[in-house]
Amino acid sequence: MTAFRQSVEAMIPALRRYARALTRDADIADDLVQDTLVRALRSEKLFLGGDVRSWLYTILTNLNKNRRRSLARRPQFMPLLDNNPDASGTEAEGRDIERALSTLVEEQRSVLLLVMLEGMSYREVADIQGVPIGTVMSRLARARAHVKASIEGERPTLRRVK
Amino acid sequence: MTDPKIPVTEDELHAYVDNELPAERRGDVEAWLAAHPDEAARVQSWRTMADALHARYDSVLDEAVPKRLEIEQLVRQPRRWVYGAVAATLAAFMAGGGVGWVAHGAAARPSTFQSFTVDALDAHRLYVVEVRHPVEVPGSERAHLQQWLTKRCGWDVRAPELAGLKLVGGRLLPGPSGPASFLMYESASGERFTIYTAKAETEATQMRYSAQGSDSALFWADRGVAYVVSGAVDRSRLTQVAQAVYDQMEKGGG
Numbered sequence: 364m365t366a367f368r369q370s371v372e373a374m375i376p377a378l379r380r381y382a383r384a385l386t387r388d389a390d391i392a393d394d395l396v397q398d399t400l401v402r403a404l405r406s407e408k409l410f411l412g413g414d415v416r417s418w419l420y421t422i423l424t425n426l427n428k429n430r431r432r433s434l435a436r437r438p439q440f441m442p443l444l445d446n447n448p449d450a451s452g453t454e455a456e457g458r459d460i461e462r463a464l465s466t467l468v469e470e471q472r473s474v475l476l477l478v479m480l481e482g483m484s485y486r487e488v489a490d491i492q493g494v495p496i497g498t499v500m501s502r503l504a505r506a507r508a509h510v511k512a513s514i515e516g517e518r519p520t521l522r523r524v525k
Numbered sequence: 526m527t528d529p530k531i532p533v534t535e536d537e538l539h540a541y542v543d544n545e546l547p548a549e550r551r552g553d554v555e556a557w558l559a560a561h562p563d564e565a566a567r568v569q570s571w572r573t574m575a576d577a578l579h580a581r582y583d584s585v586l587d588e589a590v591p592k593r594l595e596i597e598q599l600v601r602q603p604r605r606w607v608y609g610a611v612a613a614t615l616a617a618f619m620a621g622g623g624v625g626w627v628a629h630g631a632a633a634r635p636s637t638f639q640s641f642t643v644d645a646l647d648a649h650r651l652y653v654v655e656v657r658h659p660v661e662v663p664g665s666e667r668a669h670l671q672q673w674l675t676k677r678c679g680w681d682v683r684a685p686e687l688a689g690l691k692l693v694g695g696r697l698l699p700g701p702s703g704p705a706s707f708l709m710y711e712s713a714s715g716e717r718f719t720i721y722t723a724k725a726e727t728e729a730t731q732m733r734y735s736a737q738g739s740d741s742a743l744f745w746a747d748r749g750v751a752y753v754v755s756g757a758v759d760r761s762r763l764t765q766v767a768q769a770v771y772d773q774m775e776k777g778g779g
Contacts, residue, residue, distance in 0.1 A: 364596065372596045379594075380585040384578065393591055400599050457581035460574070478543055479575045480582060485545055500536050507539070511570050 370415045371403055377481065378419055384476050385427055387461055395430070399423040420481070421491045424473055431469060463513035471506035474499055533557040538564065542571050640701045642735050642744050645721035645753035648698055648707055649740060653717040653757075659709055660694030670695050674706040680750050682706045682722060685773040687766060690718065700724065710766075718756040718766050725751035732767070734760065743767040747774060 364372070378399060382392035399422045403415075464472055470492065477483040477491065485503075489496045533554050540546040541554045558565040592598060652659050662670040667684055674682035677697050684692050690710040698705045700723035708720045725746040732745040741763055744753040752774070754767040 368596050368600070375590050375594055376586045376588075379588070379590070380582050383585050384582045393594060397594055397599070400594060400596070404596070404600055456577050460577040460581050476578070479571075480578045485540075485543070500539060503543075504535055504539055507571050507574065510574055511567075514574075 365407070367407055367415070368404070371400065371419065374416055374419050375400070377416075378423060381420065381476055381481055382423060382427075384464065384480055385423075385472060387465060391430075395423055395426055398426050402426075414487075417483075417487050417491060420477065420483070424491055427473075428469065459514050460510070463510040466513050467506055467509055471502045471509065474502040475506040475510065478503055533564075538568055539571075542568055641721070641723060641725075641751045642733075642742050642753055644698075644701060644705070644723070645719070645744070646735075646737050646740055646742055646755055648705075648721060649719045649742075649755040652696070652707070652709065653719065659717075661696040663694040664692030666694075667692060670708075673697075678704045678706050678722070678724075680722070680724070680748075682708075683773070684708050685720075685770050687718075687769050689713070690766070693717070702726075716756065716758060718754065718758075718763075720770055721753040721755070723751050725749050732771075745771070747771075 375396065378396045379392060382395045383389060386392045386395065399419060402422050403419055464475075467475065473492065474488055477488045478485070483491070485496050485499050488499045492499065531553070537546060537550065537554055541551065546554065558568060662673065664670070664684070671683055674695060674697060684695065687710055690712055693709040693711050695706060695708040698707045698721075703724055705721060705723035710718045710720070712718075727746055728749055730746040732743055735742050735744070739757050740755055741758070741760060742753050742755040743763055744751065746752070752770065754763065754770055756763050756766065
């Protein structure tokens with residue numbers, strides 16, 4: 364296997380994690396990863412070096428954007444619900460964070476996950492999303508505030524009373 | 526050294542948590558947080574949030590990578606790959622495993638699938654309820670039906686022999702980009718299935734499943750033709766029918 368393919372292969376578990384959190388559906392997530400890999404492998408000869416990791420995340424993020432755009436056009440065509448929750452998915456905390464993610468707008472969800480789950484730098488995320496670093500930071504701040512409010516809203520006992 | 530009197534900004538708090546803050550400013554932020562417990566609690570909540578995300582999603586890293594995502598699979602000849610993937614998808618449906626839309630094609634855009642399937646399901650719903658005029662050409666004129674549809678559509682339209690199902694007949698429909706063929710089958714108990722074909726933008730794709738109300742559809746593309754098999758039945762029954770259709774198209778086309 365070529366070095367390029369090896370570095371793509373090494374990224375599959377992390378891409379699956381990101382896609383799972385991004386879509387919150389195991390099947391759709393793997394569809395996205397598959398499309399990402401197919402595109403990446405097809406472009407093997409076009410890849411002139413650089414950061415394979417960022418490049419793969421960029422492809423996946425863009426594919427997800429396209430997917431959501433076409434879903435928005437045909438809302439009756441939503442995929443079926445995922446009836447196979449992960450083993451860890453039964454934890455209340457996991458459900459809370461998942462629900463909170465689902466309330467974010469796409470760009471904010473993507474920034475939040477790339478920074479907090481995938482450990483990307485602001486610079487890398489800016490390149491992936493094709494926006495200035497300032498935009499990444501404001502999206503991140505809004506996403507964190509939103510998720511925090513969403514989680515605390517679901518557990519009113521923890522809400523601060525002023 | 527940065528002036529500790531400079532107020533800490535919202536951006537700096539985030540940068541601090543994400544290890545993006547210049548080292549010389551960290552001490553200032555820490556000192557400032559010590560004096561502002563509310564803000565410190567907010568920063569702490571972001572750390573808790575990151576922990577929750579990892580607790581929820583890190584298990585994915587330990588999962589076995591599905592076969593269809595293996596590099597070796599993906600770099601094989603597309604034709605073989607699609608055939609294998611369709612078979613694998615069918616097997617998953619048979620086992621009742623896959624939920625939602627499963628494997629989809631390398632080159633196909635979701636919109637392609639969606640327009641085909643929506644058109645096919647619309648036609649399915651419109652005509653299966655017809656008692657007297659469900660089709661233009663009855664199944665008793667099979668040879669004529671196939672010849673006519675093949676001539677009008679421009680690809681080989683064949684009405685497969687499906688066990689337990691009788692060919693009701695077929696009609697010509699407007700498709701997303703030109704004509705589409707529409708064949709209807711019926712079981713002894715009156716279940717109706719339809720097979721819709723139209724010109725696809727892509728050569729071949731894997732099989733997908735979709736459900737809309739009580740009707741469901743399996744769709745794929747092969748040799749530039751899109752197929753949609755629809756029926757108001759459960760997935761495993763629909764999958765049997767789709768497999769029979771796929772197998773006959775595969776054999777017929779060589």
